[in-house]
Amino acid sequence: MIGRGDLDSFDLKLIDALQADALTPVAVLAERVGLSAPACYRRIRRLRATGAIVRDVAVVHPRTLGWPLSMLVLVTLEREAADTVDEMMRMLKRVPEVIEAWNVTGDHDFVVRMLARDMESYDVLARRLFAADERVRSFKTLVVIRQVKDASPVPAA
CATH class of the missing domain: 1.10.10.10 (Winged helix-like DNA-binding domain superfamily/Winged helix DNA-binding domain)
Structure with a gap:
């Protein structure tokens, strides 16, 4: 690149x-x-x-396709071993409702942006992805009330 x-x-x-x-x-x-x-x-x-431009996409509002709820989930792993982190990254990449995920420093190991059709479907998914996963020590869910700023261009100047 x-x-x-x-x-x-x-x-x-x-x-x-x-x-x-x-x-x-x-x-x-x-x-x-x-x-x-x-x-x-x-x-x-x-x-x-060269990878400077990663891809060209159409940005679609999630509600258009029936995804009215957006959550940020703060995930803390039981252990921060490289294989555990790698397994979690692979798992998150496979879940369509996970639209963004970051491996971060600090009190949590991952920040995950997820979409849901309703709270019940989110609860089922969160239980499967996080509560039932022995690699996960804890997770906290932040439900987005409103998006203040859309994804912005990377400043070139």
């Missing part, structure tokens, strides 16, 4: 523009950043190939 030092001002402008709208036509992007369309296309292709 390329790092900040490998990016020039054209790359940074392209990244900013693509984070705002990945469907912007290359001709429009080229005009905005001051490049020819072929040069702009080559740079975008390089940014994708």
Whole structure:
């Protein structure tokens, strides 16, 4: 993957523009950043190939697909052994209701963002994933009342 030092001002402008709208036509992007369309296309292709741009996605509001509840779950493991952490990461990746997860430092080992159709379905899932898992010492659930800020572009400047 390329790092900040490998990016020039054209790359940074392209990244900013693509984070705002990945469907912007290359001709429009080229005009905005001051490049020819072929040069702009080559740079975008390089940014994708090197992993600087991870993927292009449609961001869908969870309620649209019937997921009105969002929770942050703070998970503390019984042991912080590497194999235990690795097993937990693999398990979390397989669960569709887990839409984001982070292995963190501090009082907890994982922060997990989950979606649920209702509290009952969340309870069933939480019991299966955390309460019944011998690797988990404890977990705390924070139910999201409202999202204050959506996922934001990574500052390029």
